[in-house]
Amino acid sequence: MRAWPEVYIPRLSERFSVPPLSVLNTSSKRVEEFPAKPIYRMYVCGITPYDATHLGHAATYLTFDLIHRYLKASGSEVRYVQNITDIDDPLLERAARDGVDWEVLAKSQIDLFRGDMTDLHILPPQHYVGVVEAMDLVVSSIVALEDSETTYNVENDLYFRVHSDSEFGSRSDYTEAQMLSIFAERGGDPTRKGKENPLDALVWLAQRDGEPGWASVFGKGRPGWHIECCAIALHYLQPEHSEEYAIDIQGGGSDLIFPHHEMSAAQSRIISKQRFSRTYIHAGMIGLDGEKMSKSRGNLVFVSKLIAQGVDPMAIRWALMGHQFSDELMWTTERLQDAVTEIDDLRLQMSRVDVAPTDSVIQSIINALSNNLDTREVQSILRAWMSATTAGETGGEAGELSRALDTLLGIAL
Ligand code: ZN
Numbered sequence: 001m002r003a004w005p006e007v008y009i010p011r012l013s014e015r016f017s018v019p020p021l022s023v024l025n026t027s028s029k030r031v032e033e034f035p036a037k038p039i040y041r042m043y044v045c046g047i048t049p050y051d052a053t054h055l056g057h058a059a060t061y062l063t064f065d066l067i068h069r070y071l072k073a074s075g076s077e078v079r080y081v082q083n084i085t086d087i088d089d090p091l092l093e094r095a096a097r098d099g100v101d102w103e104v105l106a107k108s109q110i111d112l113f114r115g116d117m118t119d120l121h122i123l124p125p126q127h128y129v130g131v132v133e134a135m136d137l138v139v140s141s142i143v144a145l146e147d148s149e150t151t152y153n154v155e156n157d158l159y160f161r162v163h164s165d166s167e168f169g170s171r172s173d174y175t176e177a178q179m180l181s182i183f184a185e186r187g188g189d190p191t192r193k194g195k196e197n198p199l200d201a202l203v204w205l206a207q208r209d210g211e212p213g214w215a216s217v218f219g220k221g222r223p224g225w226h227i228e229c230c231a232i233a234l235h236y237l238q239p240e241h242s243e244e245y246a247i248d249i250q251g252g253g254s255d256l257i258f259p260h261h262e263m264s265a266a267q268s269r270i271i272s273k274q275r276f277s278r279t280y281i282h283a284g285m286i287g288l289d290g291e292k293m294s295k296s297r298g299n300l301v302f303v304s305k306l307i308a309q310g311v312d313p314m315a316i317r318w319a320l321m322g323h324q325f326s327d328e329l330m331w332t333t334e335r336l337q338d339a340v341t342e343i344d345d346l347r348l349q350m351s352r353v354d355v356a357p358t359d360s361v362i363q364s365i366i367n368a369l370s371n372n373l374d375t376r377e378v379q380s381i382l383r384a385w386m387s388a389t390t391a392g393e394t395g396g397e398a399g400e401l402s403r404a405l406d407t408l409l410g411i412a413l
Contacts, residue, residue, distance in 0.1 A: 026171070317409070
């Protein structure tokens, strides 16, 4: 599927040093330094195309955009793939509720998402892949699981034995009881009769009355959620089989830690005989005015609506950068208003002929990003620079700082 348009990134001057990036790996619960590599492989789970693009999505894709920009600024190539879950229960349920065709709903939401990503200045993935268009690939991956004797039937549906991966549970690090409870909450079916283990993952759902289905060697049906991501990641990111890990970064929101990322990784390890991802990186959830932001509460804040109200997309980026990426963020109108004011102020200071020194500011921003994407520190550095400029300090190059903000932060003023 077509991604959104390419984003121009100014080159960072070679005067600045770009230290290795360290980021919190959910799997080890430690901030880990990325080894120096010429190519990094990053897979970020994409949207299910209904209810796009709310601020939780924006926070997630912003996080991986900052990582993408940083790794590129360090001189490496970043292979980036994102999927679209364009066939799944929630999409069909929403389409039925609203009395619209599921394909029409998906297309409209994907278009909206592309527009929002463009407005937010997010670098596009090289491959933006829908499940429907990747159906043959997904089916081949299920065949590979079947060949490894890790699948079984429950009626006409097909399940994956999660414990056939000896490392199952290691990436999310929950107890069996926690896994069972989260699995039930997040669309799993632990109590279905006929399953060998309650946690086993659905990989192929035989076609139900009134639902779409695709022909396959398992009969007509559609894939489970987890298998699609490992199939798309392993195909499009072209792992090096000599490396310990197939890819470097598996990313998404923290609601994907379990079961989605655990199960994708387990299936992937069986298919490729290689560990799936070196790091699992997760963006925190976004709340609104003291409450969880969710579809069921009906309090989602949409990027396109904010922009339609005249909010500067750069202010949305800035507001989201005001918290540590892996923490939860409580969104408020005041937070957005403050961000609008600060972005306006930054733009004003950048337009001055004489500004406070900028070289040390740029290097400090790079250093702060290298330290677990410390965007709050980045904002403090820029606030101090704005105060110094207002106070009349000189000796800096506003143009160079402006380009560096674009390169590293995606803040285009
Ligand atoms: Zn995924």
